[in-house]
Amino acid sequence: MRNYNKINNTLGWLVFIVATVTYMLTLEPTASFWDCGEFIAQGYKLEVGHPPGNPIFMLTANFFSHFASGPETVALCVNAMSGLLSAGTILLLFWTITHLVRRLIVKADDDLNFLSWTKLAIIMGSGLCGALVYAWSDTFWFSAVEGEVYAFSSFCTALTFWLILKWENRCEDPRSDRYLIAIAYVIGVSVAVHLLNLLCIPAIILVIYYRKFEKTTVKGSLLALLLSFAIIVLILYGLVPGFVEMAQYAELLFVNTFGFSFNSGALAYALAFAGLLVWSIYVFHKQRNENAMKWVFLLVAFFSGIFFIGDSLFIPVLLTAALAVYLFAFCGQRLPVRILYNVVLYIAVIFAGYSSYALILIRSTAQTPMDQNSPDNVFALSSYLNREQYGKTPLLYGPVYSAPVLRDATGNPVSEEATKYEKEVKATPDAPDRYIEIDDEYNRDYRYSPSTNMFFPRLYDSSSKAKYESCMGGIKTKSVQAIVYDGDNATQTVEVPTFTENLRYFFQYQLNYMYWRYFLWNFAGRQNDIQGHGEITHGNWISGIPFIDNPRLGDQSLLPDELGKGNAGHNVFYMLPLLFGIIGLLWQAYKGKRGIEQFWVVFFLFFMTGIAIVIYLNQTPEQPRERDYAYAGSFYAFAIWVGMGVAGLFSLIRHLAKTVMLNSFEKPAAAIAVALGIFIPLQVVSQTWDDHDRSGRYACRDFGMNYLTSVDKNGIIFTSGDNDTFPLWYAQEVEGWRTDVRVVNLSYLATDWYMAQMRRPAYESAPLPMQANNETFAYNRRLFGIFGNYLEHPTAPKSVKDAIADYYNPEIHFAENDGEKYPYFNYPNMYIPLDPAQLVKSGMIPAGYEFAVADHLTVDATKDIYTTRKDNYTLSSAKVMSLDIISSDINEGWKRPLYFAMTVPDEYYSLFNNYMQTSGMAYEITPIDNRSYGTIGAGFTDNAYHNITEKFRWGGLDKATPENPPYFDETASRMVNTTRTAILETVANLIEEGAGAQDLKSLDDSIAKAFPARIFTPEFAADRYEKARKLLTLMEKKLPEFVVPSNFDIADRTARFYYRLYDLTDNKADRENGDRIIRAALDRFAQNMRFYQSLNIGQLGAMSYIDNYLFFDGGYLSMLLTCYEGNSDLAKQELEALKKAGVDIWGCYKRAILRTADGSTDAARNVYFATQMFYDLAEPEEIDKFFNDNDDCAQIVAELLRHAAQNE
Incomplete structure (x- = not known):
């Protein structure tokens, strides 16, 4: 006799142990990149993360965080939570597989305890195979070792599916409904983790249908699927947003009519609905009065919001009426009490999980430091749950990317009226709470020309047109006559993608x-x-x-x-x-x-x-x-x-x-x-194993800390993306690192809720200085500032303070752009006045450098290439607000240093490009124009050097050995190369300071005399060069190539810097290091060249930007040029070695020449210098043969050289 259940359970738990050991051994010991730092922070301190929120994840992560020995191990505990939930998923997968296989190979009347060893082996072998393949699969393992919601979501999916199989085994048991109720509860919980779990419902309904009906048909299966889709719609588009919508009506009544405080109506509605659920359960449990059961069921369905689908009241009224007709007209004496009772219980337990969203309201009301979207009332919560900030995507029918917006007779876009309620901004603290209805101008649904709408639109996003074409190698279009003006039959010709192209995409x-x-x-x-x-x-x-x-x-x-x-x-x-x-x-x-x-x-x-x-x-x-x-x-x-x-x-x-x-x-x-x-x-x-073992990797935490380390005390750093924001939030919120620094995310700075948060203190950081108040950007008043065609209407320079004050004027000036109205920015040519004496006092510049500071910083938006928007210039809300913060801080005495993370796109700091100095992983705004000699000896490079050498952390790379290197995936590797870039920028500045100080000697005495005498000494130059050399050595030691190889540009620049140091100091070790690095780079990228040479034409068309640069634009030649300029003898040896290694150098030269003819400036530059190199290194007959065989190339090179000679 074999105890089947004992064997099944034992092997299941064994698989669980294997999975748990796997994940615990490979956990990342701290936060990971992307959303993980944010999730861990919101779990640790119960703060509000990005929409649509995940309160159950927050609560569970918070529970696990209490097992941490200190703040630095909180992330490990939350990651371990993911590992344990993932192992639980594998356990349930094993039992799911053995259940399904058993039901197919074991007859219903067979005794499981007397199965043959063969059948038992097949059942258990199937479970082991499937469970372990999934446990060690790429996607699942990735989520299992980091603090993200997907491991929890996978567990909910596995648990839901396993529970329906448990019900299948016991469906004849009168108590089997408890499994269905448990499933509903898991769904309710999972809604507060991730909505993916709802997608199990079709499988669940099919199991119920196949188990409950002896004779199943295709028609019955399709009806079951339709029912399951209806349930998904009722939960996803009905109950989840509908309950909040119902609460909104109560909130308006209590606050605007009765004069109660914010959230009183929502609280009253939630308590009333909870009471209704308790009453309905009591009524169904007693089953004394059929009419009472009908009424409570109808009331529960209605007040749950499950029928509130869409923006109109038509659907909820229709569905409520239909249910009422069914209950009171059709049921009669055959009321399906068990089904109705179960539905009430399903709704009750779903709400038990869904009610956790009260945590979001509560914590947002508490104004936690991280409070994304500020969902502190039911109206903001609705927007939060509906992910409105991410926009809408057409699903079954909608416009294509080239569709023109319909316009009315005045030329304004036609759209569905969009209004919403927001908290009224109080003029005084003691003003009563109130909501006001505003025109939601920036979230309207615009109407498009009907002839450009398409069924199942895939090519829909107008901002992605170029990406669509690049992705598909061009898009075939057709001409349609599109109506442009609503109510007018006049048309214009529009090119739209064909439906075939739509499907091809x-x-x-x-x-x-x-x-x-x-x-x-x-x-x-x-x-x-x-x-x-x-x-x-x-x-x-x-x-x-x-x-x-x-x-x-x-x-x-x-x-x-x-x-x-x-x-x-x-x-x-x-x-x-x-x-x-x-x-x-x-x-x-x-x-x-x-x-x-x-x-x-x-x-x-x-x-x-x-x-x-x-x-x-x-x-x-x-x-x-x-x-x-x-x-x-x-x-x-x-x-x-x-x-x-x-x-x-x-x-x-x-x-x-x-x-x-x-x-x-x-x-x-x-x-x-x-x-x-x-x-x-x-x-x-x-x-x-090797690409999922994150043990020993501290990249996210350490590089996030490096950003903060690059900021002086009480500084302000502007960031933009997930990976230069969330690691900083994690470091501050969880590990308490540099909480004096204020991190300002520019992507959020366009929103009124975030700007309001920046005006509040956070830990040791005081509120940000700014002219704006809570009313300035309230109700999405100023998302863009138009300043028109400045060339036709120039204005005199105005201080930023006055220009922004004019823009913030409550009497907003509007300008039309493309039929839409935007606030008008009257004075785009601006400046910020400076007081050199005050700058010395605040520590922004050292004493003696007052001469290097102009009387103002120039901020001229009219010369900023990033402000162009169609025929007008615009300043985004983020740019205006950052300008306000920067200007206000400087005007108040520059008490807080100002920085942009070096990974922030140029467009955000382009107005201050001429005043930026690197401080490590950030660019600091300084009062000295970086195009002058004024920064030499001013201490900016010394500060960056000190930050890098004394304060930087290295993500575990400094402890790596070639025998056991930590795994750095692409995202972590990218951050390593970003750090290398930061180091090389400081190296460049140090070298140029040393050389620049010598250049100053040859200038007019009056200029030289303004600088401290120390910068003209040999010791100063030697100090600059030695520090540059130490940084290069430090970079190689702390960020070893055997873990993360340098990219092409970094390898090339590193070698150039060593050669430059050799030229300046005649230190042979520098030249040897340059030789070593460039030789290794040439050998390494020779593999790329040989691979490219083996590709056919079609394959060559699918190469990355850097591949194209190396292969077609002469990028590989540029590395040989670096070698040539640093050591021509080595370059000659390398040229011959590369030929022998199978690298077609002359083919590389030819492709670059042809690309020059196509207009590539990169190729032209490389060809120009490579031509000189080849005439010096190659045999004359080899050069003659190349140009004789390639007459077109000879003509292109001759024209390039002639043009270059004319421009000299």
């Missing part, structure tokens, strides 16, 4: 590239861990089988090491998990009636959590990061089929054995199937 990019590529990463193999945008060398799926991979991607044996076998993300599975999955799904589908029913259940779990998400997201090209984490549920479903591959292979082997008269081959067949089923996950983990 869907299948080619959205489905193939953004889903199937991720799917195959997990079950076939992955080329490398570099994010791809369609390039042949980045992030593709591979199989490891040459005849499958090479026709698509080129000869993968020639792929450079750092892109192929030397990349930790290079995972080769030989498609074995995929093959097992296909065998498993076919075996399941052909296993009789029960098999096909199971197949459709798993298929809809697979489809809804994968392809359905693709359709819903409607993504544009060039996403900021890979999105495979969104489809983890789909890969979970396929892992079920992978596990079933063991049973399928067993059946196949047994069938083949019978065809050759081997009737007793059952046990060997089982042994073979199970052995292969165990081998496959072991092969998978042998590939995926």
Whole structure:
């Protein structure tokens, strides 16, 4: 006798232990990049993160954070939470697979305790195979070791699916409804984690249908699916936003009518609804009065908001009326009490989870330092839950990217009226609480010409037109006559993409590239861990089988090491998990009636959590990061089929054995199937361990701290993206690092709620100085400032303070742009007055440098290339607010140093470009023009040097060894190269200071005399050069190449700096270091050149920007030029060595020449200098042969040299 349940449970927990050990050993010990720092911070201190929020995750993370020994281990504890939840997912997956396989190979009346060893081995082998393949798969493992919501979401999905299978086993039990109630509760909880769990509902309804109905049909299955889709709509678009909408009516009544305080109406409504739920449960439990049951059910349905779908009252009234008619006219004496009672219980337990959103309201009202969107009332919460800040995406019908907006007779865009309620900004603190209705001008639904609307629009985003064309290699269009003016028959010709092109984009990019590529990463193999945008060398799926991979991607044996076998993300599975999955799904589908029913259940779990998400997201090209984490549920479903591959292979082997008269081959067949089923996950983990082991990696925390370290005490640093903001928030909020610094995210600075937060203190940081008050940007008044065609209407320079005061004037001046009205910015030519004596007092400049400071900073927006918007100039709200903060701080005595993170796009700080100095990982705004000699000796480079050498942290790289290097994925590696860039900028400044001080000696005495005498001494120059040399050495030591190789530009610049030091100091060690670095770079990128040379024309068209630069624009030649300029003898040796190594240098030269003719300035520059190099290094007959064989190139080079001579 074999105790099936004991074996099943034991192996399940064994799988759980294996998964737990795996994830605990590979956890990132601190925060990870992207949203993780934010999530950990909001969990630790229960702060409000980005929409739509995740309060259950917050509460759970907070619980785990209490196990931390100190703030520095909080992230580890939250990451461990993800690991444990992920291991729980694997446990449930094992039991799910064994349940499904058992029901297909064990007869209903068989005693599980007397199963044959063969059947038991197949069932357990299937569970082990599927569970471990998924446990060690790329996408799932990635989320399992970081503090993000997706591990929790995956657990909820697995738990929901497992619970419905438990119900399937016990559905005849009168108490089986408890499993359905438990499922509803998990759904309610998961809504407050991530909405992905709702996509399990079709699979759940199918299980119920197939179990409850003996005779199932295609029609019945379709009706069950329609019911499941209706349930999703009722929860997602009804209950979740609808309850808040109902609470809004109560809030308006209590606050605006009764005069109560904010949130009193919402609280009263929530308590009343809770009371209604308790009463309804009591009524149904007693079952004394049918009319009472009907009424309470109707009231619960209505006041839950489940019918409040859309913006109109028509649908809720219609659905409520339909339900009332059903209950009171059709039910009669046959009231389905059990169903109605269950529905009430479902709603009650869903709300038990959903009620956790009260945490968001409570914590936002407390004004926590991180309070995104400030959802401190039900109106703001509605916007928060609906993710309104991310905009709307058409799904089934809508305009294409070239669609013109309909306009009325006055030329203004036609849109649906959009209004919303916001808190009234109080004139005085004791003013009563009140909401006001405002015109939501910037969230309107614009109407487009009907002829440019399309069914299933995929090519819809007007801002992504160029990306669409690049992604698809051009788009075929057709001409349509589009009505431009509403109510007018006049038309204009518009080019719109054809529906065929629309579908081609869907299948080619959205489905193939953004889903199937991720799917195959997990079950076939992955080329490398570099994010791809369609390039042949980045992030593709591979199989490891040459005849499958090479026709698509080129000869993968020639792929450079750092892109192929030397990349930790290079995972080769030989498609074995995929093959097992296909065998498993076919075996399941052909296993009789029960098999096909199971197949459709798993298929809809697979489809809804994968392809359905693709359709819903409607993504544009060039996403900021890979999105495979969104489809983890789909890969979970396929892992079920992978596990079933063991049973399928067993059946196949047994069938083949019978065809050759081997009737007793059952046990060997089982042994073979199970052995292969165990081998496959072991092969998978042998590939995926190295690129999922984050132990020893502190990149996110340390580099976030480096940003803050680059800021002086009480400074202000402007950031913009996730990875230069969330790590800083994590460092401050969790580890308490540099809480005197105020981090200002420019992406949020365009919003009134964020500007209001910046006017509040945070920890040791005082409120930001600014002229704006809470009313200035309230109600989205000023998202843009138009200053028209300045060339036609120039104004005299005005102080920034006065210009902004004019812009903030309550009597807003409006200007029309493209039919829309925007606030007018009257004085774009501005300046900020400076007081040199005050600057010395505040420590901004050292004493003696007053001469280097002009009487003002010039801030001329009319000369800023980033302010152009169509025919007008505009200043975004973020730019105006940052200008306000900077100006106010300077006008108040420059008490707080001002910085921009060096990863902030140029457009944000372009107005201050001439006054920026590097301080490490940030650029500081200084009072000295950086185009002058005035910064020499002023201390800016010494400050940056001190920050880098004394304060910087190195993310674990400083402790790395070649034998056991930590894993740095592309995002972490990018930050390493950003740090290298910061170091090289300081190196450049130090070298130029040393050389510049010598240049000053040759200038007019009056200029030289203004500087301190110390900068003209040999000791000063020697100090500059020695510090530059130490930084270069430090960079190589602390950021070793064997962990993260330098990119092309960094390697080239590093060698150039060493050669420059040699030229200035005659230190032979500098030249030797330059030789070493450039030789290594030439050898390393020679692999790239050989690979490019092997590609066909089609493959060459799918290369990245840097690939194109190296191969077509002479980028590789520029490295040889660096070698030539630093050591011509070495360059001659390298030229010959590269030829022998198979690098076609003359082909590289030819391609660059041809690209010069196409207008490439990069290629022209490289060709100009390479021509001189070749005439010096190559044999004369070799040069003559090249130009004789390539007459067109000879003409292009001759014209280039002639043009250059004329310009000298």
